[in-house]
Amino acid sequence: MIDLDSQYLNEQHRMLREQLRRFINKEIRPRADELEALGSLPSDIYESLGRLGVLGISIPEEAGGAGFDTLATVVLGEELGRSGIGGFGAAISDHADIAAPLIARTSNAEQRERFLPCILSGEKIAGLAVTEPRGGSDLTRMATTARREGNDWILNGQKTFITNAVSGQIFVTVAKTDPEAKGARGYSLFFVEKGNDGFTTGQNFRKTGWKTSDMSDIFFDDFRVPCENMLGDEGQGFYLLMGGLERERLSIGAQCVGMAERALELTLEHLKAREAYGRTLWDLQVIRHDIARLFSELYSAKLLLYHAAAKKSRGENARLESTLVKETLPELLKRLVDVCVQHHGAQGYMVGTEIERLWRDTRPHSLGGGASAVMRDEIAKLL
Ligand SMILES: Cc1cc2nc3c(=O)[nH]c(=O)nc-3n(C[C@H](O)[C@H](O)[C@H](O)COP(=O)(O)OP(=O)(O)OC[C@H]3O[C@@H](n4cnc5c(N)ncnc54)[C@H](O)[C@@H]3O)c2cc1C
Known part of the structure; x- marks a missing residue:
């Protein structure tokens, strides 16, 4: 578009x-x-x-x-x-x-x-298990521990809201390996596989949207992980995770652009076909202005996304730009899709229509991968 x-x-x-x-x-x-x-x-x-x-x-x-x-x-x-x-x-x-x-x-x-x-190859399904019941945005509250015993680390704790936890077999997870360390220090990254004693998942969570991906808790109960499955250096887990944030934020921003463009396409098609008052809904200036305003905002946000990705592709630092993308696009998407549903009338609220699914499925982007408020905090720190 x-x-x-x-x-x-x-x-x-x-x-x-x-x-x-x-x-x-x-x-x-x-x-x-x-x-x-x-x-x-x-x-x-x-x-x-x-x-x-x-x-x-x-x-x-x-x-x-x-x-x-x-x-x-x-x-x-x-x-x-x-x-x-x-x-x-x-x-x-x-x-x-x-x-x-x-x-x-x-x-x-x-x-x-x-x-x-x-x-x-897609032979095994992977996920990232970080969030815990007492620590989502504030990851320094993660309480999962790993203690060394011979050639193994023994993990204990609970991860929650983990995408692919039900269907997946392999996960990257984080646990505290130095109980004395404070704040972000003392966490390490592990590659863990389902199927061994001490690794269980719960029920598939019933979500409002994103019904095509599963989600569950992961419980580690004296779960043994061989030392050779530690990723990176001991105690560096938190910082290693942070190293992937720019890509993650741009990926979420890009999904928002794809969804927003699809919602606008569907809405334009509907407005140009739907007749009312002897003309089409698209002939009503108030509706055209609604859409034009959102299109204009989307254009700017998409330029920001491409600018950030191009910078990162050139090997430059895109921390500020990727944070701006993650703050802007999920919030814009929620507003945009809501207007699109409104202009579909009752049809837009009917299960089985594409616009209804888009409406349900646009909600999580401003929560997962760093809530919007957390992004604003980060942007402010960079100013
Ligand atoms: C659909 C979905 C899929 C997910 N998949 C995964 C996954 O695969 N792996 C994984 O590890 N996690 C996953 N998560 C969890 C996600 O990363 C967390 O939900 C997110 O980090 C927020 O943590 P929380 O839910 O504990 O909210 P909290 O940290 O309790 O925050 C709640 C709200 O408080 C506000 N808030 C928080 N911090 C601040 C602040 N500093 N300033 C102002 N306001 C603030 C924000 O509005 C925020 O939304 C998923 C979540 C969802 C919704």
Whole structure:
């Protein structure tokens, strides 16, 4: 809708977009209701995306991925968002754009060989398990512990609201390895696998939206993790996690752009066809102005997203820009989709319509990956 491709993207990015759009239109959108009823994204979808090479776009070539830059992350996010199925976007980006790059960034060569191939092929589903019942925004409140015993670390604690916890098999998690350390210090990162004693998950949470991705608690109860599954240096877990924030924020921003553009397309189509007062709704200036205002805001926010991704692709620091993206786009998306539902009239409130799903599925972006208020705090600190 807002075409920045010719300005910012190369041939490789454009081919990626085409490939993703074709796959999603053929394999995902027609299955939207079925996938929502399942409450989880089936493994065959990861495998298909793995065969297309899409799950490794953010991974360096030396680690077995495609080695694309951050603009490719934006293309992936936008196309996931355009699907209009928030849970599909969440499950795939959690796997391919959060867990996999974090492992690639923090692992040694031996670990990379052990952990990454099954994620990039889609054979196993991955997630990131950080949030705890007493610590979401304030991660220094994480209480999961890991104590050393011989060649193992013994994990105890609870993670919550974890996307892919039900369907996934492998997770990156964080635990306190130095009980004396204060604040962000003394946490370490672990690669953990389901299936061994001491690792359990709860029920699939019933969410208002994002029904296509599953979510649950993860409980560690004297769960043994071999020392060679620690990612990065002991005590550096918190800082290693923070190293992936820019990508994560841009990925969420890109999903918001994809969803917003799809909502506007659907609404324009509806307004131009729907007759009232002897003309169409689009002939009413008040409605046109509503849409024009939102389009204008979206255009600016999308430029910011591309500017941030281009900066990061050039290897420059994009901390401020990616935080601005994460603060701006989820908030704009909520307002935009709400107006779109309003202009659909009662039809927009009916289960099974694309705009209704978009409305439900746009809510979490301003909560997960750093709440909007936390982003404002960070922006203020950078000023
Ligand atoms: C759909 C969904 C999927 C998720 N998937 C995952 C996952 O895969 N892995 C994972 O680890 N976590 C996941 N989460 C958890 C998510 O990261 C947390 O919800 C988020 O970090 C916020 O933490 P919290 O829910 O504990 O809210 P709290 O930290 O309790 O915050 C509640 C509210 O308080 C306000 N607030 C917080 N801090 C400040 C501040 N400094 N200044 C002003 N106001 C503030 C904000 O409005 C915030 O929304 C997911 C969440 C959702 C909704």
